[in-house]
Amino acid sequence: MHLMLKPALRRAWRGRNTVQFGVTPAHAVTLGPMDIATGSFLELLDGTRGLPLLREEARALDLSDRHVDILVSRLTEAGLLDDPDAGGPEADALRLRAEAVERQRPDAAALSVVHPAPGSGLRRLAARRAMRVQVRGAGRVGAAIAAVLSGSGVGHVEVLDGGRTEPWDVAPGGLPASSVGERRDTAARQLVRRSAVGGPPPHPVGTSRAPACGEPALSLIVVAPRDGLSVYAPDPDVAAPWIASGTPHLYAGVIEATGVVGPLVLPGGTGCAGCLALNRAEADPQWPRMLAQWKSGRRTCVQACELGLATAVAGLAAAHALSFLDGELPAGTGTRWEAAMPLLDWRSERLAPHPDCPCGAAGHTEVELTSAAAAAQDTMAG
């Protein structure tokens, strides 16, 4: 075991005898009291030394073995230590792919801050390789989400859409100008391949929900249709099979000049498309009548979708998806985030489960929700 202070966290002396690790409140930790010699010892924690060598070099700084052991255990408890060799067999396999490791160093550094145990950042990054995500929609938002997921190491990213690429589908990070006129699904598949971190994904992990074709079960569906109304007012019938199969799904899209990320639906645990429709009809009896008109009315050929907003929605949705795939419950769980131009201040609205919705989320407690999510993660991990 080689000990290394997590390089992602900047260090600074806070006063004479306290060290702060990290800048932002979300992950910053302070440790003290700490003397100058101990501060010098911290410089030795760069991943090149094991504990015996560290003790030996600490003696030269007049620090006892006991002092070193206590300090190391405090740093470990605070989640500040990493081990460049830890993380288990999946992380070892990832380390062998030098190009992938180099490309994903910033991602690994970020995950090392989020997940405290040594090696757990790289382990989660490596686990993404066996995961399968379906992105439904290959417009400005959907294609960019698929590219980001693929570039973030998700091993199996499939994109579903129909028709051919139109000039207005083109976006930096999404479908390229050269794909105009090609089938959208083909263009998106090529985009996913180009964005991938490199090398074919490993043999999929077996799970109880794995379909017969040998592909791993879907860890997540991202619903990012080109028609923003399908995100703003998602169709419960479309989501019914995902609710029935217990497949988590996340909505993201742009309608008019408003971007929407969420909700991430954990079937039976959080509010779903059906809950949303029921809540809206209760709050506004005219809602169903208007929705029917919007769905059936004459549609203009090109929908409004500002590129900056579409890119922001894609990025935020991909980050929520990755956080979920890494085993967390991001703020989009059971909640919609919306930003409208020109202010673009993100606002959240919790989507309450509706007691009449067949999804059964109403009546579940937060504790049940957390354990349901943990069970879903266990299933994914195989």
Ligand SMILES: [Zn+2]
């Ligand atoms: Zn529901």
